[in-house]
Amino acid sequence: MASNSAADIVDAVGGPGNIASLTHCATRLRFQLRDGEKADKDRAEAIPGVLGAVPQAGDRFQVVIGGGVQTVYNDIMALPVMAGGGGAAEAGSGESDADIKARERAKGPRGTNAWLDTLFEFLSDSFRPILGALLGASLFITFMALAATLGWIPAWNAPGVVLPPSWAFVNLMWQCVFIFLPLMVAYNASQKIGADPWVGFAIMAVTMLPGFTALGKTDDAVQTTFLGSNITTVQVFGMPLTIFDYSSQVFPPLLMAAVLGLVYKGLKKVIPENIQLIFVPFISMLVMIPLTAFLIGPIGVYAGAALANALSAINTFSPFIFAIVIPLAYPFMVPLGLHWPINAIMLLNIQTLGYDFIQGPMGAWNFACFGATAGVLVLAWREKDKQMRQTATGALAAGLLGGISEPSLYGIHLRYKRIYPRMLVGCLTGGLIIGIGSLVLGLKNGITTQAFVFTSLLTIPAFDPIGLYLIAVAGAFVVAMMLVIVSGYKNPEPAAAGAGAPAAGAAGRVSDEAQAVSGVAGGGELLPGGAGTAAAGTATAVATAAHGEAPDVGALIQVASPLDGTAVALDQVPDPVFAGGVMGPGVAIEPTGDTVYAPGAGVVVAAQPTGHAFGLQLDNGAEVLIHVGIDTVNLKGEGFDVKVKNGDRVETGTPLVTFDRAVIEKAGYPLITPVIVLNGDTFDTVDPATLGPVSHGQALLDVQKKS
Template sequence: MQNYDELVRYIEKYIDGFANVKSVTHCATRLRIQINNPSKVNIDKLKAHQLILGAVFRGNELQLVIGPDVPKVYAIFSQELDKTESDPSKRDTSEEIKAKKSLKDYGEIIVDFISGTFVPVLPILVAAGLVSAVLNIAVTFGGLPTKSGTYTILNAVNNAGFYFLPIFLGGSAARKLGIDSMMGMFLGAILVSKSIDGIANLSFLGMSVPQTTYNTTTIPVILGVLFMALIDKGVDKHIPKEVKFFVKPLLVILITVPITLIFLGPIGSELGNWIAAGLSFMYEHLGWISVGIMGAVTPLLVMTGTNQALFPLVFAMMAKFNYDSFVLPGMLAANTAIGAAALAIFIQEKDANKKALALSSGITGVMGITEPSIFGVLINYRSAFLGAMAGGGIAGVFAGLVQLKQYAVVSPGIAAIPTFIPTDGSGLNSNFWFSILTILIAVIGSFTFTTVLARRKVRKDKVAKANASMKIFAPLSGKVIPLQSVKDEMFSQKMMGDGLAVEPITDTVCAPSDAVIIMTTKTNHAIGLRTDNGVELLIHVGIDTVQLNGQNMQTMVKEGEHVKKGTVLLKFDSEAIRKAGYELTTPVIVTNMNDGHNVFSQTVQDEVSCGDYLYSTN
């Protein structure tokens, strides 16, 4: 069980305390903290914590990738933050004041507002969308009567999630803007009330109110709440404290509602239609290419948080067509490709901790939650990032070609497959099977690209490592033999070290590198060297040749002597030694592997001459 209390204390420490926090929200996997003074945050320390899969700044917002358990962390963090906010003396507002005086990137402000408004509402939409899918399956394949009580209740759950969307968004937008969320919800409820929603021939104080349908819409209530925030802050400054409690909400709602109904609501509704028309135009003229682009660039959008800005586009499409054939199908390809790329790294990676992270994040990725995969794996493996983009792009092109449609707003992935079943009762038509094929193409393509690129990276790294390594050259000519094949367990089991052996065809042992002689033997059968790079080598001529007691062997150097590569070290009479019944297989091994000198690359030749490359060690 994870200790999230400890994690929150850790975060508090390296963000310079809760006094440096302006506000906090969360999405499916990320804790989003608005920081007063980003310079006081130690982001490297935050990234180092095992439970934090990634950490990035977007403007003054610190995003910590926690994973599916982020609501638990958010709950603890919010409790601790509330304690600080209850004591104004503990708040650090110096940077907030400076921020009000400085120019900001308006693009970041817009994206942050959209994200902060839509993300808290996503659980409602996911639940409603999946209930719709389950209900569709139950009616089409389970024979559930459409007039039964079960159908009525489940249908109400689905309809309420989308019909009352302006209420949910009104509260979320108000909270993001720092005003009373209940007032934002109140405005949303007014818009969807039966006496206003879609009603013709309305007027207010003699002014005509355009007929506008507000249920399931997003932009009208957001524009209304933005206006409400301006009125709220203006009224707050001029109303005496003694009457503020009841006068302020009265004035705010009486001013906001008519302006919203007469101007902002119709403008927002029309803007939503323009967005839907624009997406349709793009889809009609770019066709499958547009969905392919969405599939390829989604990892970049998620990294920057700009994927949240696509929600208004999705809702505009849903409101007009009851499906989305652009953003969500592209993200289906992207999400499953991202998860598959992480799973490919799981196969390739040797480190146990990294394998565990790649496996868990890969599974959640193909299910539709990609932040752990992106911030925990893809951002650290270029091969996985490129593989995910390639697989997502190819699968997105396919989804565009077959005009794939998603009928509910659910994070696309394997878990969302039922949302690709049409809601008209037609059952498992081609659209459903195309969603399966899109997933398969994304997974296979991404996994393959990632694996190929990862292996190429491994080979490239090996070459680079070999070029920068200490090269050991053959001290004598002959046939190369793996150490495991040497008929002496001391060498074959690598008890003394690692390396290769040579079956000699000459009678001379030469220095394999510039080195100092650190060991000779009275029996002349072995010699030890330390190279100028600190690698210690043992050259042992023959098996059990110590029993010859130096016969037919001669040492040509002395201990402490510095020799150059190619210097003759030993001479022996191979014919006489073999006639005496001894094998001349000569191990050449690194003996100080505990100092980090590991053998990692070796010659591919079957035979070498004295001075040829034998193997590399670091």
């Protein structure tokens, strides 16, 4: 990506002064912004090389790049305006990451599920920096599996097998990652939680020292049974210390870091600043090393084992059901970050069972995802859509070669709702093949793998039986791809309403859109995208017959003003969803009166009981949203006297609602009222007929039908 594109990304998120911090994962730039409303999603997605943009709670904003994210990150950080670390430095604030996070939390809740966002972010950032190492190690494992399949070496991971020195050395190339994985996770998780990452590393390292495991081999060691498992304990300071092999464990370091964060922050509050450098790490280690060894470590081991056993019980009960559920669940788990705990269970399965049974069905989901992307790529080539062709090519390469689904998900699938149902059919196909194949072949655990790998083309040899896995992922890929190619991925343009009453399908689409997007802004009120629920179509036909017939193709229709007041450009609305035109084109009115009237003859599709928004489908085909004020949904109907209900027939000038200006102004909500043509994409132009003083019934918008 060129440096000018890097600068465009910075501008799209509100400029360097709006960037509190910037990190990146395997595919995405992760911005912590000072004001999330300044970020422009549409502008970011229009930048060459950007696969998608994802606004998040807490003024966070993600820009999906794909496999080249590191280069883009470096380009951004190399920009002169980012000198000194970005916006914080430029603004001269000198804030640390901890200061930034504290300030952001001080703003209040980040949404209805802020704690859930924080949990998933903690899990994601604990693994994110080591994804490259995990991917590299998985390819070494695949190479070893392929060598064993071809007979070059004996079963490399079977108990008691001794490999020749050369192959033993190759084997060490992946073991270095997985054996010391707890230390890597401890470092990342401690850093994420705000503690010294090297202190977290050191605490976890104690449990992995040869001397720690040697304690279980002393004469004082006792073999006991706990929860059905044979464990080794030894008395230390009069207390039983459980000796585990913590290699590859991930739950203990995650729990340790969570507790360490609380201890660390507590100590910094009570220890004077001038001696914190010495005593905060010392006391943290003094408290946390015994706590981790005696309590947190064993809890983490057993918690992980309990989750793993629960999934294993489901798989043992019915590998057929398990093989179907996993591929169908993953498309919804990955966007939410719920797959991170499952990844940890995969690692635990390999350590305790010697194999994992989750990754096989997961491969069906991944290849269905990549197949859908391939279908989009084929259509983009046909349609000569250069931007989508570039997006799909990058996403498909990241998937097939790296097993990474995020570029496909965020860059394409979540942007076009037609893709997901077709992709799910591909997931179901792959799952059925695995489930039926397991029954036919008598596989008690379904498809398994003896290593943690990213499900890509390169890692297919790591699965057993390889033939069944290959057929399953190929089926998932081909079915998803063909369904997308046959049906298309873009949402079909709505047909214009017929003469007289509006078509039921159009009305239903308006209502669906409203439900899908309601609450985008204004604390859950009906807004762009959710406008469907409040969508209101209004237009007075200039070139129609007196009987309300639809105007001829190419004719001019007009939307009348529903209010007395002053018409202003839509970008004057103090709400980014309306001002950015996300809902559609239109204008806004600063009202001088207190009544909203129907802007044309038609049917009320959505009349909100709170009175703050109305959606109308007009006889001439225009669908209009009238949104009375901003954030007025919070009044819960106070100050609004609604005159109509859903399904009512209205004529131009029919009163829709009367509002009490004093109530709205006292509550501090802006009275400016957007008037939006929701189906503006079906017209050639939607332009203001007038700006300035306007009376209800006067022409407000000129709408040109497509020729």
